[in-house]
Amino acid sequence: VSKELKAGIVGAGYFSRDHAKAFQALGIPIVAVADVNPQAAERLASEFNIPQTLTDFRQLTKLDELDIVSVTLPVFLHAPVAIAALNRGKHVLCEKPMAMNAREARQMAEAAKKARRFVAYGSGRSRYGAAPETAKALIAEGKLGQLYRADGRHIRRRNRPGIEYQPDTAWWLDSRKSGGGIAIDMAVYHLDLILDLLGWPAVTTVSATTFQGIPHALPKGTRYDVEEDANIFIRCGNDLSVSLQLAGAGNIAYGSDPRVFDEVVVLGSLGGVRINPFAFFTEDMGIPVEVTPAWLNGEGGTLRIVRELVRAIEHGGPPPATTADEGVRLMEILDAIYKSARLGREVRLDG
Numbered sequence: 001v002s003k004e005l006k007a008g009i010v011g012a013g014y015f016s017r018d019h020a021k022a023f024q025a026l027g028i029p030i031v032a033v034a035d036v037n038p039q040a041a042e043r044l045a046s047e048f049n050i051p052q053t054l055t056d057f058r059q060l061t062k063l064d065e066l067d068i069v070s071v072t073l074p075v076f077l078h079a080p081v082a083i084a085a086l087n088r089g090k091h092v093l094c095e096k097p098m099a100m101n102a103r104e105a106r107q108m109a110e111a112a113k114k115a116r117r118f119v120a121y122g123s124g125r126s127r128y129g130a131a132p133e134t135a136k137a138l139i140a141e142g143k144l145g146q147l148y149r150a151d152g153r154h155i156r157r158r159n160r161p162g163i164e165y166q167p168d169t170a171w172w173l174d175s176r177k178s179g180g181g182i183a184i185d186m187a188v189y190h191l192d193l194i195l196d197l198l199g200w201p202a203v204t205t206v207s208a209t210t211f212q213g214i215p216h217a218l219p220k221g222t223r224y225d226v227e228e229d230a231n232i233f234i235r236c237g238n239d240l241s242v243s244l245q246l247a248g249a250g251n252i253a254y255g256s257d258p259r260v261f262d263e264v265v266v267l268g269s270l271g272g273v274r275i276n277p278f279a280f281f282t283e284d285m286g287i288p289v290e291v292t293p294a295w296l297n298g299e300g301g302t303l304r305i306v307r308e309l310v311r312a313i314e315h316g317g318p319p320p321a322t323t324a325d326e327g328v329r330l331m332e333i334l335d336a337i338y339k340s341a342r343l344g345r346e347v348r349l350d351g
């Protein structure tokens with residue numbers, strides 16, 4: 001270890017605590033926090049003993065002693081703040097979704113390349129942990145055979161960000177600030193995990209529908225223009241597809257918790273895996289068997305992303321998930337999802 005790394009946080013809202021906890025758990029001093037709302041900055045500072053509070057993120061990115069900047073801001077501010085930090089030679093951990101669109105994600109990737117710094121994205125959380133890493137190991141061992149399909153389903157009965165979930169964070173409801181609804185907010189997690197498990201195949205077409213129309217009791221005049229439901233079908237060539245169903249609110253429940261259901265499955269010719277709860281489906285002596293491990297060990301969450309980021313900084317690569325280039329690919333698919341839904345037809349991504 002060449003020197004002690006130091007972190008700063010921009011955006012002191014709900015999720016900043018998750019980043020602060022991760023830095024603290026890894027013994028990385030948080031030297032400053034910036035938020036346009038001084039009370040929010042003070043609150044985080046007093047909870048985590050952060051010596052300096054600022055209201056302008058530019059002041060934070062200029063601090064020489066900083067090595068890592070966490071971006072826990074509404075989505076429309078991810079790219080400008082991350083790029084400002086990268087241009088100042090900081091490594092960045094940016095929350096998901098990485099940006100409003102692929103154009104912004106490309107600018108972030110370029111800034112990271114130019115500055116020779118890492119930018120990692122919060123959607124990498126879906127890839128780290130016992131279940132996804134066990135799935136990845138089984139696939140690498142060939143236990144699934146030829147992969148042909150992956151499905152993700154994230155269904156909340158009533159848990160729309162800005163309405164039932166964190167009702168005081170209104171920016172989620174305004175597409176100019178959030179980039180969209182449940183698709184951009186949650187499909188990035190499933191896409192990140194699934195594409196990584198599939199080995200980042202080239203996506204050929206994207207087809208999607210979105211829906212908004214579940215009743216709400218928002219005050220009259222509130223801008224609310226983001227989808228509550230998204231149904232997505234993605235082709236990766238002719239014999240590999242990904243399908244995703246997402247709802248922030250919907251009149252259905254799956255699984256044991258009626259409030260939220262989250263599942264990813266990957267199917268191959270020889271076996272299949274389900275993540276959450278983890279199971280491996282295969283055949284043994286011609287008998288269909290379902291393997292559920294007695295236990296699995298593994299570290300996930302933001303803690304793991306920060307650990308991987310620190311490792312990358314101190315040892316020089318490999319870059320932490322989700323990398324800048326993967327972020328661009330994810331945002332290209334997200335753009336295609338919204339384009340397909342808008343146009344009412346399939347969108348080609350292979351030219």
Ligand SMILES: NC(=O)c1ccc[n+]([C@@H]2O[C@H](COP(=O)([O-])OP(=O)(O)OC[C@H]3O[C@@H](n4cnc5c(N)ncnc54)[C@H](O)[C@@H]3O)[C@@H](O)[C@H]2O)c1
Nearest residue numbers: 011012013014015016035036037040072073074095096169
């Ligand atoms: N809340 C969650 O459960 C959760 C989970 C995973 C990821 N995330 C991601 O974390 C990010 C932040 O979400 P959140 O729930 O913490 O939102 P939030 O609204 O609670 O926090 C955002 C903070 O940013 C501050 N802010 C706004 N404009 C600013 C500016 N120009 N400069 C500095 N500060 C500014 C706000 O005052 C607020 O304190 C989002 O990208 C979200 O997708 C959130």
